[in-house]
Amino acid sequence: MQRILIIEDDQTLADYISLVLKERGFEVAATYSGAQGLELLRKEKFHLVLTDLVMPCGISGLDVLKEISASKIDVPVIVVTAFASVDTAVEAMKLGAFDYVTKPFNVDELIITINRAIEVSRLKRENAILREELRKKYSFKGLIGISPKMLKLYELIEKISDTDCTVLITGESGTGKELIARTIHFNSPRAQKPFIPVNCAAIPASLLESELFGHEKGAFTGAFSTRIGRFELANHGTLFLDEIGDLEPSLQAKLLRAIQEKEFERVGGIKTIKVDVRIIAATNRDLEELTRIGKFRDDLFYRLNVVQIHIPPLRERREDIPLLLDYYINEFSKKMKRNPFEFTAEAMEHLMNYSWPGNVRELRNLVESLMILVRGNRVNVSDLPERFLTRSQSPESLRITEREEFEHYLLQGKDEINLEKTLYRIEKALILRALKKAKGTKSKAAKLLGIKRTTLIEKLKRMGLDQENTENE
Ligand SMILES: Nc1ncnc2c1ncn2[C@@H]1O[C@H](COP(=O)(O)OP(=O)(O)OP(=O)(O)O)[C@@H](O)[C@H]1O
Ligand SMILES: [Mg+2]
Numbered sequence: 072m073q074r075i076l077i078i079e080d081d082q083t084l085a086d087y088i089s090l091v092l093k094e095r096g097f098e099v100a101a102t103y104s105g106a107q108g109l110e111l112l113r114k115e116k117f118h119l120v121l122t123d124l125v126m127p128c129g130i131s132g133l134d135v136l137k138e139i140s141a142s143k144i145d146v147p148v149i150v151v152t153a154f155a156s157v158d159t160a161v162e163a164m165k166l167g168a169f170d171y172v173t174k175p176f177n178v179d180e181l182i183i184t185i186n187r188a189i190e191v192s193r194l195k196r197e198n199a200i201l202r203e204e205l206r207k208k209y210s211f212k213g214l215i216g217i218s219p220k221m222l223k224l225y226e227l228i229e230k231i232s233d234t235d236c237t238v239l240i241t242g243e244s245g246t247g248k249e250l251i252a253r254t255i256h257f258n259s260p261r262a263q264k265p266f267i268p269v270n271c272a273a274i275p276a277s278l279l280e281s282e283l284f285g286h287e288k289g290a291f292t293g294a295f296s297t298r299i300g301r302f303e304l305a306n307h308g309t310l311f312l313d314e315i316g317d318l319e320p321s322l323q324a325k326l327l328r329a330i331q332e333k334e335f336e337r338v339g340g341i342k343t344i345k346v347d348v349r350i351i352a353a354t355n356r357d358l359e360e361l362t363r364i365g366k367f368r369d370d371l372f373y374r375l376n377v378v379q380i381h382i383p384p385l386r387e388r389r390e391d392i393p394l395l396l397d398y399y400i401n402e403f404s405k406k407m408k409r410n411p412f413e414f415t416a417e418a419m420e421h422l423m424n425y426s427w428p429g430n431v432r433e434l435r436n437l438v439e440s441l442m443i444l445v446r447g448n449r450v451n452v453s454d455l456p457e458r459f460l461t462r463s464q465s466p467e468s469l470r471i472t473e474r475e476e477f478e479h480y481l482l483q484g485k486d487e488i489n490l491e492k493t494l495y496r497i498e499k500a501l502i503l504r505a506l507k508k509a510k511g512t513k514s515k516a517a518k519l520l521g522i523k524r525t526t527l528i529e530k531l532k533r534m535g536l537d538q539e540n541t542e543n544e
Contacts, residue, residue, distance in 0.1 A: 073118045074097070074098045075117060076120045080128070088121065106130050112146070117146055122135050122148060124152040124153075125159070133162060136163060147188040147192040148168045149168065157526060169188040170533070212228075212257075215391065217390065227380060228251065232258040239358070240381075241354060245429045246431060252268075252351045252353060253266060255351060261349060265306075268311040268313055269282065269283060269301045269311065271315055272314035276319040280338055281298065283302055283322075284337055285300030291338070303344060313352075316367065327371045331374060359372070393423075403438055412442070414450045425458075425459055502520065502536070505517075
């Protein structure tokens with residue numbers, strides 16, 4: 072059962088709220104002063120505190136908030152305030168109150184706010200624990216990800232790490248092919264021996280052969296001395312053949328022999344050199360398709376494709392997105408000596424729905440650039456680069472038109488009779504209208520409405536409008 076602590080100097084009101092909450096299934100303790108409330112809070116565990124803001128004698132609601140935060144008591148606080156003291160409510164929010172309700176309040180709204188506060192605080196706590204556990208458990212040897220697809224990958228990596236088998240890693244650009252190749256090597260019995268990467272696409276074909284196999288002095292113009300190739304350098308270790316799909320046909324044949332026989336000659340040499348090398352190859356191209364159309368030798372393909380590790384693109388394992396963001400925020404904040412930031416719920420929604428064509432590399436780069444560009448510790452939608460902002464089909468755009476219709480309807484005066492509800496709706500409609508006129512500039516909108524900018528911001532927050540329809544000034 073959820074336990075709520077009420078701090079309210081108006082005893083009649085305190086008992087009334089207590090009664091109402093008990094009826095709704097909460098366990099309630101009512102106290103009639105800040106001091107009494109704090110005393111009980113130190114002794115017992117509550118899921119939520121509902122405190123009056125203005126209590127003339129002794130400790131005020133603000134003091135209660137300060138004390139809770141100073142003694143690091145983990146409990147969400149909702150403050151109750153009279154309409155006249157909304158500015159103090161703003162102050163309360165700054166001190167860490169979850170939300171505020173104005174007197175006289177609507178019981179249903181209060182219950183909704185309470186439930187939301189309890190839920191959010193539960194999620195926060197769970198998240199913190201989960202994150203810690205995940206970091207320990209599921210960051211598998213430096214690889215971040217907890218999606219079922221990644222967990223399967225970890226299992227596979229574990230299985231093949233202590234073998235010598237050839238591995239073909241496939242996956243789009245930026246999915247972590249090289250990272251996984253290194254992980255396999257550094258968890259294999261060859262870990263103490265070299266890991267030698269060769270990028271088959273980056274080196275011109277004419278040079279690649281000597282790069283791989285080395286050359287003898289005088290083998291070709293410019294070969295002034297004997298050179299050891301990557302195959303030899305990788306002896307007893309792992310040779311990582313990156314972008315293998317881009318390999319020239321003539322080299323494909325030579326590579327096949329070297330892998331198969333574990334021997335080769337240097338360019339211009341006659342001595343056969345024997346090596347003991349584990350091969351890991353990677354490509355972002357469809358090797359099977361290349362084989363079908365005759366661009367890649369099928370015997371080489373089968374030789375490489377002993378165990379295939381396919382890394383799924385990020386958009387197919389979206390549950391890893393928050394984890395990776397979190398990981399890189401941590402990394403870069405340490406590296407750059409900056410405070411870590413958080414994404415607003417709306418910004419996160421955009422990140423979760425984005426297609427991530429550049430996969431983890433793109434995500435990493437995003438976090439790095441935000442760390443440099445964004446001041447403060449919250450990243451809003453407006454801080455994200457253009458490409459994240461296409462929201463043509465998002466439910467958000469629908470909600471905006473709904474609101475406009477709603478506004479239209481209200482101002483025609485066909486609404487219900489309940490005064491509080493109607494006033495609230497009219498207030499909301501007017502605020503929206505002012506924002507529209509002011510083209511989203513809050514200070515202008517506040518002027519049009521004849522209220523302070525801070526008051527407007529607080530109202531927007533309360534109405535859940537703080538992220539949309541407005542621009543940061
Ligand atoms: N699961 C992961 N956890 C943490 N970091 C990751 C993960 N996957 C990829 N990265 C990071 O993303 C970046 C890109 O990874 P990597 O270079 O291995 O990708 P790739 O598949 O080889 O890309 P390309 O095809 O473009 O060469 C690197 O900084 C890497 O550390
Ligand atoms: Mg790579």
